[in-house]
Amino acid sequence: MSDKVKIIIDDIEYEVPAGSNLVDMAKWYADNDIPVFCYHPKMEPVGMCRMCLVEQGSIVKDRETGEVVLDENGNPQVRWFPKLQTACTQIVHDGMVIRTNTEAVKAARENVVEFLLTSHPLDCPICDKGGECPLQNLTMAHGPGTSRMNYDDKMHLDKHVPLGDLIFLDEERCIQCARCIRFQDEIVGDDVLAFHERGRKLQIITNSDPGFDTYFSGNTTDICPVGALTTADFRFGARPWELTEVPSICPHDAAGSNISLSVRLDRDFGGRAMIKRVMPRQNEYVNEIWISDKTRFGHHFTRSEDRLKKPMIKKGGVLTEATWDEAIRFVVDALKAADGSVAAIAGSSTPNEDLWTLRKLVEGLGGGLLGAWTPTHAGADLVAQVGVGKGTNLGDLGQGDAVLIIATDLEEEVPIWRLRLKQAADRGAYLVVANARKTRMDDFASDTVRYDYGQAAHAMQNLDAAIAKKLKEANNLIIVAGAEGLTLDGSRALMQAAANFLIESGHIGKPNNGLLSPFPGANGMGLHYMGFSPEATLQIMQNPPKLLIVNQAELLADDPFAAEWLNKVETIISLNLFPDAVSNMAAAALPIQSFAERDGTFTNGERRVQRFYMAQGPMGEALPAWQVFSQLSEALGQGHAKLSAAAVMKEITENVEAFAGMRYKELARVERQFPDVGGEDLYYGGTAYQNKGGLGVQIETSADKGEAVSVGEVKLPDSPKPKKGQVLVVPVAQLFNRQSTFKPSVLVHPRVPQPYVEINSKDAARMNIKTGDLVEVMMADQIRVTVQAHVNGGAPEGAAVLPRYLTDEATPMVLTVGEIKKV
Amino acid sequence: MANTLAEKYAERIQHHLSKYPDKRSAVMPLLYIAQEEYGWLSPQGIEEVAELCDMDPTQVKSIAGFYTMYREQPKGKFWLHVCTDLPCALKGAETFYADLLAHLGIEDGGTTEDGTFTVEHVMCLAACDRAPMLQCNFHFHEHLDMDKMRELLDQWRKEAEAYANKDV
Amino acid sequence: MNIIFREKDIPNIREFDVYVKHDGYKAFEKALRMKPIDVINEVKASNLRGRGGAGFPTGVKWSFIPQSEPIKYVVVNADESETGTFKDRQIMENNPHQLIEGALIAAWAIQATAVYIYLRGEFWDIAHALDKHIEDARQAGYVGENIKGSGWSCEVYTHLGAGAYICGEESALLNSLEGKLGQPRVRPPFPAQKGGGLYSEPTVVNNVETLANVPFIIMNGADEYKKIGTEQSTGTKIFCVSGHVNNPGNFEFPMGEITFRQLIFDHAGGIPDGKQIKAILPSGGSGPIVPATDEILDTPLTYEDLQKHGTILGSASIIILDETVDITWAASKMTKFFKHESCGKCTPCREGTYWLDKVLDRILRGEGKPSDVDLINNIAANMQGVTLCALGDFAANPILATIKHFPNDFMAHVGGELKAAGD
Numbered sequence A: 001m002s003d004k005v006k007i008i009i010d011d012i013e014y015e016v017p018a019g020s021n022l023v024d025m026a027k028w029y030a031d032n033d034i035p036v037f038c039y040h041p042k043m044e045p046v047g048m049c050r051m052c053l054v055e056q057g058s059i060v061k062d063r064e065t066g067e068v069v070l071d072e073n074g075n076p077q078v079r080w081f082p083k084l085q086t087a088c089t090q091i092v093h094d095g096m097v098i099r100t101n102t103e104a105v106k107a108a109r110e111n112v113v114e115f116l117l118t119s120h121p122l123d124c125p126i127c128d129k130g131g132e133c134p135l136q137n138l139t140m141a142h143g144p145g146t147s148r149m150n151y152d153d154k155m156h157l158d159k160h161v162p163l164g165d166l167i168f169l170d171e172e173r174c175i176q177c178a179r180c181i182r183f184q185d186e187i188v189g190d191d192v193l194a195f196h197e198r199g200r201k202l203q204i205i206t207n208s209d210p211g212f213d214t215y216f217s218g219n220t221t222d223i224c225p226v227g228a229l230t231t232a233d234f235r236f237g238a239r240p241w242e243l244t245e246v247p248s249i250c251p252h253d254a255a256g257s258n259i260s261l262s263v264r265l266d267r268d269f270g271g272r273a274m275i276k277r278v279m280p281r282q283n284e285y286v287n288e289i290w291i292s293d294k295t296r297f298g299h300h301f302t303r304s305e306d307r308l309k310k311p312m313i314k315k316g317g318v319l320t321e322a323t324w325d326e327a328i329r330f331v332v333d334a335l336k337a338a339d340g341s342v343a344a345i346a347g348s349s350t351p352n353e354d355l356w357t358l359r360k361l362v363e364g365l366g367g368g369l370l371g372a373w374t375p376t377h378a379g380a381d382l383v384a385q386v387g388v389g390k391g392t393n394l395g396d397l398g399q400g401d402a403v404l405i406i407a408t409d410l411e412e413e414v415p416i417w418r419l420r421l422k423q424a425a426d427r428g429a430y431l432v433v434a435n436a437r438k439t440r441m442d443d444f445a446s447d448t449v450r451y452d453y454g455q456a457a458h459a460m461q462n463l464d465a466a467i468a469k470k471l472k473e474a475n476n477l478i479i480v481a482g483a484e485g486l487t488l489d490g491s492r493a494l495m496q497a498a499a500n501f502l503i504e505s506g507h508i509g510k511p512n513n514g515l516l517s518p519f520p521g522a523n524g525m526g527l528h529y530m531g532f533s534p535e536a537t538l539q540i541m542q543n544p545p546k547l548l549i550v551n552q553a554e555l556l557a558d559d560p561f562a563a564e565w566l567n568k569v570e571t572i573i574s575l576n577l578f579p580d581a582v583s584n585m586a587a588a589a590l591p592i593q594s595f596a597e598r599d600g601t602f603t604n605g606e607r608r609v610q611r612f613y614m615a616q617g618p619m620g621e622a623l624p625a626w627q628v629f630s631q632l633s634e635a636l637g638q639g640h641a642k643l644s645a646a647a648v649m650k651e652i653t654e655n656v657e658a659f660a661g662m663r664y665k666e667l668a669r670v671e672r673q674f675p676d677v678g679g680e681d682l683y684y685g686g687t688a689y690q691n692k693g694g695l696g697v698q699i700e701t702s703a704d705k706g707e708a709v710s711v712g713e714v715k716l717p718d719s720p721k722p723k724k725g726q727v728l729v730v731p732v733a734q735l736f737n738r739q740s741t742f743k744p745s746v747l748v749h750p751r752v753p754q755p756y757v758e759i760n761s762k763d764a765a766r767m768n769i770k771t772g773d774l775v776e777v778m779m780a781d782q783i784r785v786t787v788q789a790h791v792n793g794g795a796p797e798g799a800a801v802l803p804r805y806l807t808d809e810a811t812p813m814v815l816t817v818g819e820i821k822k823v
Numbered sequence B: 001m002a003n004t005l006a007e008k009y010a011e012r013i014q015h016h017l018s019k020y021p022d023k024r025s026a027v028m029p030l031l032y033i034a035q036e037e038y039g040w041l042s043p044q045g046i047e048e049v050a051e052l053c054d055m056d057p058t059q060v061k062s063i064a065g066f067y068t069m070y071r072e073q074p075k076g077k078f079w080l081h082v083c084t085d086l087p088c089a090l091k092g093a094e095t096f097y098a099d100l101l102a103h104l105g106i107e108d109g110g111t112t113e114d115g116t117f118t119v120e121h122v123m124c125l126a127a128c129d130r131a132p133m134l135q136c137n138f139h140f141h142e143h144l145d146m147d148k149m150r151e152l153l154d155q156w157r158k159e160a161e162a163y164a165n166k167d168v
Numbered sequence C: 001m002n003i004i005f006r007e008k009d010i011p012n013i014r015e016f017d018v019y020v021k022h023d024g025y026k027a028f029e030k031a032l033r034m035k036p037i038d039v040i041n042e043v044k045a046s047n048l049r050g051r052g053g054a055g056f057p058t059g060v061k062w063s064f065i066p067q068s069e070p071i072k073y074v075v076v077n078a079d080e081s082e083t084g085t086f087k088d089r090q091i092m093e094n095n096p097h098q099l100i101e102g103a104l105i106a107a108w109a110i111q112a113t114a115v116y117i118y119l120r121g122e123f124w125d126i127a128h129a130l131d132k133h134i135e136d137a138r139q140a141g142y143v144g145e146n147i148k149g150s151g152w153s154c155e156v157y158t159h160l161g162a163g164a165y166i167c168g169e170e171s172a173l174l175n176s177l178e179g180k181l182g183q184p185r186v187r188p189p190f191p192a193q194k195g196g197g198l199y200s201e202p203t204v205v206n207n208v209e210t211l212a213n214v215p216f217i218i219m220n221g222a223d224e225y226k227k228i229g230t231e232q233s234t235g236t237k238i239f240c241v242s243g244h245v246n247n248p249g250n251f252e253f254p255m256g257e258i259t260f261r262q263l264i265f266d267h268a269g270g271i272p273d274g275k276q277i278k279a280i281l282p283s284g285g286s287g288p289i290v291p292a293t294d295e296i297l298d299t300p301l302t303y304e305d306l307q308k309h310g311t312i313l314g315s316a317s318i319i320i321l322d323e324t325v326d327i328t329w330a331a332s333k334m335t336k337f338f339k340h341e342s343c344g345k346c347t348p349c350r351e352g353t354y355w356l357d358k359v360l361d362r363i364l365r366g367e368g369k370p371s372d373v374d375l376i377n378n379i380a381a382n383m384q385g386v387t388l389c390a391l392g393d394f395a396a397n398p399i400l401a402t403i404k405h406f407p408n409d410f411m412a413h414v415g416g417e418l419k420a421a422g423d
């Protein structure tokens, strides 16, 4: 946007980018808050509410000479529109003149507010939005003093309409701005909300089945300019002015969505600070102002009663409660006894600080193997080399750009990427989706590619020539490569093939180009930078050490085969939020704090290192894991324990090259973001929060730095071949599942599907299975689960698609050969 | 779920779909067909139209709710729309309407007990020069008075009976 | 003189054969021999103004269409839902081919790929008859592929609405035709522009009566056409007369040839039962009411003359109110219409019509105060000029104009002081 135009707002001239929206420009350049209700800077203007009326004209130019015509006072002559115009629907143009402070404008604003209030119940004292309500604020600023409407004449409507399991509608409060409808339609692409009836009877409805049930529904409650939409989580939960906002990062996926934890000292939590709700926090590079429903509603695990609250050590073969001192001494003894045969496995949502201190501990003991869990997604090293360039913003992609998504179901794995890439496609980006089956992303794709399960790397190397050409010729190209239906080797081969493609077409080392991968957890890339790898995990499995430290990794819940090799480990030291099958086997089970109770950082899939802050009171005696590792190190004589997460990060910056600039102060840096939402300006973007906790810092790739990159030789691995009567069982991600960090969010349970398997209709016909039948899936000759059959939801012939974490039993992490029988 | 409309009205549906470059445009004509089949826009009808027009059922419901000629509730076999808008009212349409309701023993918008007639008043139907008038199941009847009306009602009642007997 | 209602001179002109026998489709064939731009210029020169209400010059509208766009549409506005309007219906019933021919000429002029005729849902029977007439025209080679060997193809379809006045507003109509909610769109882009028309393609939207004028213009030339009517109001106009007259109906006259008085008393049979005429609504519910003074009654019926008297010709749906009519009741009737028909998209119209209706009901129940009259006047004033489409203005008119001209009809209900009219 290099072209500038000159516009005049209230007699002052501004130079603003051509083609931009008047309301946005007035706010950004002139600090002039033109009031709006229906307008939202992230959506197409609709000019419905009429709140933004301004006087508008243009400077008169002589037709012939093009010279500005002057009036008798020597000022440029302005041709004014006879009527007020809606600012929100105006694109700025050279010579545009507007007035926002005249009597006519003031009267129009007052009238619109009065009109809106004729139907409004004015029940602010009991409204969840009270205190942070655009209608309330704009009424104060622009409204009439009193209402001339008889209360008895107001419409009386239903105040508790569930639109789904998570969102409620108060029909009386709705002001028909259609922000929610447009959000679902334009931004999400699930048009499950609409108006019903007309005139004053206009109401929001959903008639979809299930109801208002998308992964992004909660965002509508933020952008609703009144208290008409509320979440089941926060409804009647607290008053906004009692809340303290703590900046944080979503702990669930690779997006690293910036969030704000609204906390309050709460009776229900022993008077400790407690999360009352999760709100989006603006970070235009990462999640803009949106979050998924998992991010919003998946915080209850942090204070689940099932959390591990006290250190436990094995006494006489039984895990027994202990003090931390006892526990530290116990573990130190165990570590010494292991004689250097020490390894660690860390889960993919382990913060950077914990990873670093764990690594130091293990290395200090002479151990070397640092395993990343889960060991299914390879190629973090490649992302570090040719990942999306520093400064990448998925929101910039559009016409002329291209995105290839391969071997992942982004809707289920990283919903925010799916949201943002859908919009990239809307803006004209060429979107190709490649997978063995249809996924949601196909709906937004320009082209789709199908391959056989296990053949992703081969498909990447042998793209249809026309598609490959378009991708290569795109101005910017991002490849999102996942690991669906792949083994670790297959995943590596795919990542290599994708990296090669990018390198060959020159789409690396610059913003909005490069490789992206939906690593599970919030810190998949952090694992890589701190030296943890899935390859090391495989080595640990093959050659179990005497002592294994397992941090926030539920090996047995994730992998039914883990017991085989875990049994060979003499001593397991387990650190986790919850007691689990691993801690039951452990010599010591230590309670650690969740992301909400402590400070720390995650590195997201785009390699952005981002801070989260302590928000909630601690659970029991749990400590942050970095503190435990640091104390153990001190007890082992490896130097003084660190006293703060910031101090740990300082040490990281001194030792890990990629983190050189990542001091906490740097990570906390903020800048003014466009559009300027949040803060006092609720009226504009809704209740998403202004970013006061930091935008984070993105790590440069090798390509960014101009260093040589090495991809390695691509070895196309064999994939398991089913025999006659067998199927390939393909584990896939399911956003709403029964994992330990999501299960405690009870209110989402109705939306967690019953365990099921997708079978192709041809296979189903052969086996005489119908949708809804109970079937037993047997995998690798030994694991059995009983689930419902879904026929032809997109599973290719010969494959059984089995979503993970829906069953009580663990199912294999990677694809296996299996059989299906009707029960 | 079987799509009854698609099976029963294939030709008409195809005709409408072929008129537009976008399936969605056929939603209005197809809603009429659904209404014809089910007597009203039942959830089943909405679902089927949604499928045929490749729309979310919410959007179809939204369309159904916006227009007065779609029935979102079951109504009488004969659906009478009496114009009582200004020009007709100046020609006695309000009195005519009141008399008609009294004759049938129902209220504004009501349905006779036997389910034969639903009577509603509507806005201008572009027949102001022939007031009082009404539209019954989409056909106009003009220059009415209660004598004529009684004849029409008798005739429709007979049709309704004949129809019911045929059904059995 | 009947340019449009030719059935008055030629019985059964609705039938294709009869129409053709009387020079039907000759204008279209002539147009096909002309360059599209010349067709546009001819219509421009005729100064034909849109008969749908706004009176916008038709040829100028056509000339806005960007010729470079490959896909363009003509949409015929046959929604005819304005209170008191029933002229398009008569055209379609009695002289349908003239509409089809006019639409085809428009389509040729802008090189459209298809014509959609959007009829209000209540015109169910008319639409089905029209389908048959279109089929007749197709059989004769006037519709479809390679029309009359011109190399140009164009389809003509009917589309039925389902009961919504707002779908007469052109952008709401386009939304409705696209299968979307029938609510108006933000303009610009206008229908004629890329992005603003049907399926975002440049589109001409014209009223039925407007297009029915076109064959005459092409056949006889703009100069002939301009001889009819006045300089600013060329051609004939159909006046729909309803309400308190003995002989309501449609009357076609050259504009300016007759006055209200002549229309009402010489043609529409005068006021029943020897009553006095009290007021006239010259453009259905949406144009401002005028008291039936001698000055008004002697006004010639043209766009410009009515504008001079603070009202509009609009679609010329002329509703006559006799002396027995309580204007407050009439205002309430009209308000109920607009409240019922407000699409609900924009605030002032949605809330304003609801509020006006509530207060008017109160006044009519005898529970109003004098201040309530000021209140509705003020509500209506606040609705004017600020809504997304003109319906909001239309809804304000009945209140503003009735209170202005007939304050005493209101004061009588609220026990307020009687005022002199016109203050």
Ligand SMILES: Cc1cc2nc3c(=O)[nH]c(=O)nc-3n(C[C@H](O)[C@H](O)[C@H](O)COP(=O)(O)O)c2cc1C
Pocket: C049, C050, C051, C052, C053, C054, C055, C056, C058, C077, C078, C079, C080, C081, C082, C165, C166, C167, C168, C169, C170, C171, C205, C206, C207, C208, C210, C211, C389, C390, C391, C394
């Ligand atoms: C609320 C509203 C209702 C309208 N209804 C009609 C209508 O029923 N028929 C019509 O031809 N024009 C109607 N119009 C005018 C159309 O928007 C449009 O101006 C017209 O179709 C253009 O055709 P013309 O230029 O041939 O008059 C309406 C306008 C508004 C604002």
Ligand code: SF4
Pocket: C166, C183, C184, C341, C342, C343, C344, C345, C346, C347, C349, C350, C387, C388, C389, C390, C391, C392, C393
């Ligand atoms: S003025 Fe009325 S009809 Fe027009 S957009 Fe606004 S609400 Fe809808």
Ligand code: FES
Pocket: A035, A036, A037, A038, A039, A046, A047, A048, A049, A050, A051, A052, A053, A086, A087, A088, A089
């Ligand atoms: S009309 Fe501009 S903000 Fe609503």
